[in-house]
Amino acid sequence: MRNGIEGIDELLRDRLLIMANDRSANDVLSHVPLRTGGLVLTGADAPARCREIRNAQPGMVVAVDYGSHTREIASVDAPFGLATSHGWRALGLADLNEILDGQRDNKVSFAVTPTCFIPPDETGDASVFKAVIGQTNQLDREDTIVLLPCSYRWLRGVSLHHLVKGIRACRHPVALIMQADEDPLKRSHVPEGLRQLCRSCPRLVLWRTDLAAFDAMAHGALGAAVGASAVLRFGVAPRPDNGGGGRKPYTVVLVRRLLRYLRVATLQDWFAHVDPWTCGCAVCDGAPLTRFIDSDIDVCAALQHTVRELYALHYELDATLPGHERIDWWRQKLVDSWEHHRLLASQTDTELEFPKVLQAWRRQSPLPLPSAEQPRGQDQSGPS
Structure with a gap:
């Protein structure tokens, strides 16, 4: 991998990652190709499992998702956080750097920010989203992907414009999670919004997704992480009981x-x-x-x-x-x-x-949103 920001882009380009619980890592590892694949692990033992995998297979791309977005809602003052054995820990910039360094110490291929859930933008100023981008832009790193766990409503209307503008301004690649109570792509205008986002933001990775990974990469997304289980194929909003569960899923x-x-x-x-x-x-x-x-x-x-x-x-x-x-x-x-x-x-x-x-x-794709530097009349559409 080359040094610099371009290096992480080339590592992620057209790469399909499989997101799995740390307990399932060994079950799928031998079925993941080194050149085009990789693993994103969740669960308490995910960092240690990443280290074990890299020790055994140095060429395997691995990363972790701490799942902070399933536990807490982001705020302007605390957009990042982590569940620890001592309770919830909000992360300032120095703490965030420490956590990302800890991921790299466990031999992950790239670090992932522990971003909390970004709710719908009720105020219209996108302040929480801007806080995530603003703080990560202060990170003097070239090995990090910024996680954006968002409500599906960010893919519609003026919120989509805020999203495109912020992702374009981010100095790191961005991994988008779409949250909804069921498949977010069943919501009106969301498939079109996601396509427009992918065509407007070439450093976007679709995260915790399903076959939408292929629609996204076909329309310009950098890469994608597909969930091995249903619960890892879309985002979930934080719940007081952290989701409950216990029922064995269907095969x-x-x-x-x-x-x-x-x-x-x-x-x-x-x-x-x-x-x-x-x-x-x-x-x-x-x-x-x-x-x-x-x-x-x-x-x-x-x-x-x-x-x-x-x-x-x-x-x-x-x-x-x-x-x-x-x-x-x-x-x-x-x-x-x-x-x-x-x-x-x-x-x-x-x-x-x-x-x-x-x-x-199967419908035609919308045009990408114009960049700030480009007049609206100038074509930047590529294929439609």
């Missing part, structure tokens, strides 16, 4: 030809009377996608299958040139997905709705 697999994550139980229902679809990835080796049950072994295998399929899709994206060629590739994948939905409905005699998110991605 879910990525069906690449449909561009969808689906419960295995749903696939079993669809294919109850016909031969199920099979998968040729290294984990499945031609076995049916319906074979997974809720045993620990099958849950692990389903996760490994999904990681393999994500990187198979990413391999195709990485083989395209950014711009027209990449967008055309993604549009064709969406056309193929539509056809596979029709085929599946016919084979299984099932009524299948083409998901609203995929419908949104």
Whole structure:
């Protein structure tokens, strides 16, 4: 990696990271390619696990997400913080530097700011968001990515303009988390807003996401981090009880030809009377996608299958040139997905709705927002 700010950009460019709990790291590690992949780990032991991975595989890209955004709401005076064994610790600039140094001491490939959750901008002045950018711009570092865990409302209206302006002004790459009670891309105007953001901010990384990673990178995002589990595929607002939980999640697999994550139980229902679809990835080796049950072994295998399929899709994206060629590739994948939905409905005699998110991605892309230095009449759109 080259020295300087350009170095971290080149490290992240077109890279697909898998975000997983520290307990799942070893389950997916062997399925992550060194050249184009990497891991972002969550959980109390994430820093130590990063160090262990780098000791064993020095070329593997690893980073941590402390999850501060799931615990506290950011304020102008305290946009960063960390949960410790002694309670919550708000971080000033010197403390923030210390935490980022600690990450690098654990051999992470790049440091990630422990940013608290940035709520919707009710005042219209984007003061909390500006505090995050302003403080991180004071960091004399070239190894850091600024985490922006935002409400989905930042992707709409005037808030989007604030977001673009702030990200452009940030001297570090920015990792955006979109928060909503369910898939944020189901909210009106959010898919278009995200595309406009990606096309306007080339140093943006989409974080804690799903297949939106591919739409984002097709439209100019620097890279992305896809969650290995459903809870890591979108942002969550802080809750007093820190989320509760305890219920065992359903077994879910990525069906690449449909561009969808689906419960295995749903696939079993669809294919109850016909031969199920099979998968040729290294984990499945031609076995049916319906074979997974809720045993620990099958849950692990389903996760490994999904990681393999994500990187198979990413391999195709990485083989395209950014711009027209990449967008055309993604549009064709969406056309193929539509056809596979029709085929599946016919084979299984099932009524299948083409998901609203995929419908949104088939629409034309909005233009990027003009930069302050560029007259509005000048074209900076690239492919539409």
